Amino acid sequence: MSRIWIDIDVLFSRSSVEICPPSVLRVVLEICQALQVSASTQVGFVRRKGGPQNWVCVDWSDVQDLPAVTRYRAGALHLTGRQVSTTKPSKISEGASFTQTNGVADVLKTQLQVLRAGSGWFGAAARYSLQRWQDNRARRTALSKTAHVPVRRHRASVLSGSSLREVVRPGDLFLALGSTWEREDYPQTVRWLRDVLRVRFGLFVHDLLPVYRQEWFLKNKTSRYKTWHQTILPLVDQVFVDGVDAASEVTTYLAQISRPLLQPIVTVPLGTAPTSTDAHLPVQERGEIGVEGEYVLCVATLEPRKNHELLLRVWRRLLQVMPATTIPKLILVGEVGWLVSDLMQQLENSDWLNGYVQLVSAPSDAQLEHLYRNCLFTVAPSLAGGVSLPVLESLHYGKPCLASHALAGNVSDQGLVKHFDPLNLHDALRVIRNAIEDRHNLKQWAKEIENRFKPVSWRQSVETILRHTV
Numbered sequence: 457m458s459r460i461w462i463d464i465d466v467l468f469s470r471s472s473v474e475i476c477p478p479s480v481l482r483v484v485l486e487i488c489q490a491l492q493v494s495a496s497t498q499v500g501f502v503r504r505k506g507g508p509q510n511w512v513c514v515d516w517s518d519v520q521d522l523p524a525v526t527r528y529r530a531g532a533l534h535l536t537g538r539q540v541s542t543t544k545p546s547k548i549s550e551g552a553s554f555t556q557t558n559g560v561a562d563v564l565k566t567q568l569q570v571l572r573a574g575s576g577w578f579g580a581a582a583r584y585s586l587q588r589w590q591d592n593r594a595r596r597t598a599l600s601k602t603a604h605v606p607v608r609r610h611r612a613s614v615l616s617g618s619s620l621r622e623v624v625r626p627g628d629l630f631l632a633l634g635s636t637w638e639r640e641d642y643p644q645t646v647r648w649l650r651d652v653l654r655v656r657f658g659l660f661v662h663d664l665l666p667v668y669r670q671e672w673f674l675k676n677k678t679s680r681y682k683t684w685h686q687t688i689l690p691l692v693d694q695v696f697v698d699g700v701d702a703a704s705e706v707t708t709y710l711a712q713i714s715r716p717l718l719q720p721i722v723t724v725p726l727g728t729a730p731t732s733t734d735a736h737l738p739v740q741e742r743g744e745i746g747v748e749g750e751y752v753l754c755v756a757t758l759e760p761r762k763n764h765e766l767l768l769r770v771w772r773r774l775l776q777v778m779p780a781t782t783i784p785k786l787i788l789v790g791e792v793g794w795l796v797s798d799l800m801q802q803l804e805n806s807d808w809l810n811g812y813v814q815l816v817s818a819p820s821d822a823q824l825e826h827l828y829r830n831c832l833f834t835v836a837p838s839l840a841g842g843v844s845l846p847v848l849e850s851l852h853y854g855k856p857c858l859a860s861h862a863l864a865g866n867v868s869d870q871g872l873v874k875h876f877d878p879l880n881l882h883d884a885l886r887v888i889r890n891a892i893e894d895r896h897n898l899k900q901w902a903k904e905i906e907n908r909f910k911p912v913s914w915r916q917s918v919e920t921i922l923r924h925t926v
Contacts, residue, residue, distance in 0.1 A: 457498065458926050461624060461655075462488060463632045464514065465503040467524040475677075476635035478757055478791065479845050480662050481524060483698070484633045486727055487921070490914040492516045498926050502620050502630075508644035511620035518616070528730065528821045535746040537803075537814035626654035629694070629925045633660045637684040646691045656693040658925065660724075664705040665761065665840055672760045672840075674794055690715040694924060696722050701841035722924045726845060727914035728852040730821045745823055747814065750784035752888075753831040753855075755824070755846035756838070758800075758815075759793035763837040763860070763878050768802060770885050771809055774892075784832055784892060789816045789824065828853040833891055833898065837878050838862055847873060851909045856901045858887055872905050 466476055466484065473481065491499045501514045519525060615623055624630075630649050636642055636659075649655040666673045666681040673681075689695075689710060695717060697703045703721045710716055756762040771786050792800065792815075803813060819827065828834070834850040836859040850857040851872055860878035876887040891898055 458627045458629065459498055459500055459625070460491070460495075460658075460921075460925055461500045461502050461620065461628060461630045462491065463503075463630065463636060464488060464501050464519065466635045467519060467522050468503050470523070473524045475638060477662075480634040482528075482730070482845060483660075483662070483726065484635075485525060485528070486731060486914045487633060487918055488516065488519075489731060490727075490918040491921075494915050494918060495922055498922065500615060500623070504639075504645075508639075508641045509621070509648045511645075513615040513618045513620065513623060515616040527818065530820055533745065533819045533823055534817045535814060536817070537808040537811060621653065624653055624655055627656070629656045629658050631658040631660070631696075631921075631925070634662060637681050637688075640680070640684070642684065643687045643691065646688060650691065650693075656925075657691060658694040658696060659688065659692045660696040660698075661702055661706050662698060663702050663840075664709055667709060668705065669761065669840065672795070685709070686713055689713075692717065694719050694722065696724050696921065696924075698724055698726050699841070719924075722920065724917050724920045725912050726848065727917055728848040728911040730824075730849075731914055745816070745819070745826060747785070747787055747816070747827065751787045751814075751831055752784050752892075753787050753789065753827055753834045753850075754836065755789040755834070755849070756836065756844075757790040757793045758788065758796045760795050761838060761840045762790075763839045764788060764796070765799050765802075766837045766878060766881065766884055767835065768799070768809070768813065769881055770888055771812055772806075773881070773885055774889065775809065775812065778889070778892075782892070783812065785811075786813045787816060787827065787831070788813065789819065789827060791817050825853070828855060831855060833858065835888065836860060836863060837876075837884065839878050848912075851905055852911050854902055854906045854909075856891065856898060856905065858891060870909060872901075872909055 464484070466473065466481070476484075488501065501516055501519070502511045503514050504510060505512050630646075639645075646657050649657055664685065666678045667685065670678040689706070690713070695706055697706065700723070703723060706717075706721060754764070754767060756764070758764055767786055767788075771783070774783050786809075803809070803815075808814065816827065828849060833856040834846065836844050836847050836850075836857060838844060838860050839862060841862050844859065844863050847857050847859050847863060851870075857873045859873050859875055861875050862878055864873075864875050874887060874891075877883040
């Protein structure tokens with residue numbers, strides 16, 4: 457029987473974890489965990505220990521305490537912004553001065569002092585560098601507090617620590633699930649696998665946006681990304697994608713470089729919710745979230761293509777046309793990414809729209825679930841396609857979701873998501889305002905989701921992979 461060897465080196469490399477999009481990292485972890493549970497005899501995990509031909513086997517139990525994994529279990533929740541009272545009307549005026557409320561953590565006050573001590577982009581950069589350091593410290597502290605809790609581990613595999621070249625067999629599949637493009641010598645690994653070991657090579661392509669929409673990414677990254685894929689894609693025996701947009705991008709790109717695939721592209725349905733989430737957030741942890749009152753949720757890393765600036769404009773307009781006491785807060789969940797310094801400066805200059813916008817970074821799975829379950833609805837204003845895990849998660853937790861037209865044809869939302877034009881402020885405002893004001897319709901929508909939505913498990917995801925590999 458052939459075996460699948462999963463490249464999980466990204467989980468061991470701090471630099472790789474930092475550049476890996478959270479959604480991709482989530483897919484890697486969920487697929488690996490599901491494979492370990494449902495097909496442990498058919499799967500092996502490997503990491504790199506030196507040059508491009510130096511790969512060793514890793515037991516999955518040795519992965520459980522890596523930072524890339526514990527971030528979802530322990531979290532390092534950090535809240536940016538301030539609480540706003542919804543009992544009194546609030547007016548936004550340029551240059552107004554505000555005071556921090558007691559609901560903001562002391563660590564946030566320290567970061568605000570750092571920001572105010574600087575100016576412009578440098579001040580913002582200093583703030584978020586300090587935030588990342590404090591988040592990591594909080595994560596380590598949280599893990600140390602739970603160190604006494606027994607962790608169920610599988611018996612170590614007899615293959616653990618063995619060299620890949622010693623255990624691999626011709627016809628096996630070496631599968632890269634994501635973020636391998638940072639390794640410039642990866643083509644050497646693939647050629648060694650295929651030409652010397654006679655192993656097939658599979659690649660999970662999440663999107664090729666850095667190739668087609670370079671304005672949304674750092675220039676040095678797009679150049680390396682494009683060169684890597686131009687070299688690797690012709691060597692791939694089996695391509696996996698998570699939606700029709702990614703499949704189209706791969707097909708178009710291969711046609712451009714005149715390198716057709718030998719096997720049809722396989723679309724893998726993604727799970728609709730994290731499998732590692734605790735059933736319910738403990739009562740003592742709920743207060744740590746710090747989000748009070750009604751809110752709308754947007755889960756996405758802050759980067760240009762996610763289009764958070766549209767939501768800022770919508771909420772600013774809502775404050776002009778609706779009574780302040782009727783407007784829910786906008787809670788952004790995600791880490792601050794690249795090319796968003798202008799957005800962050802706008803938020804800080806407006807005191808986070810007088811407290812109507814807050815940013816939650818690095819929540820645990822349990823905390824994220826709590827945020828989903830207690831929001832009015834979710835919003836996904838992305839400018840680009842690709843399967844949006846937050847859209848699926850929103851439906852999984854029974855919450856209505858308003859998503860951009862760019863996501864309409866690429867998510868298995870079963871007709872339960874309403875859409876708007878991500879480039880049209882008036883259309884987005886109309887759809888979001890209607891959802892806020894028509895609570896009866898919102899409740900009926902939620903009931904329809906509860907009755908009709910059919911969740912997809914990550915086990916179903918890996919079954920698709922297994923059907924096309926072993």
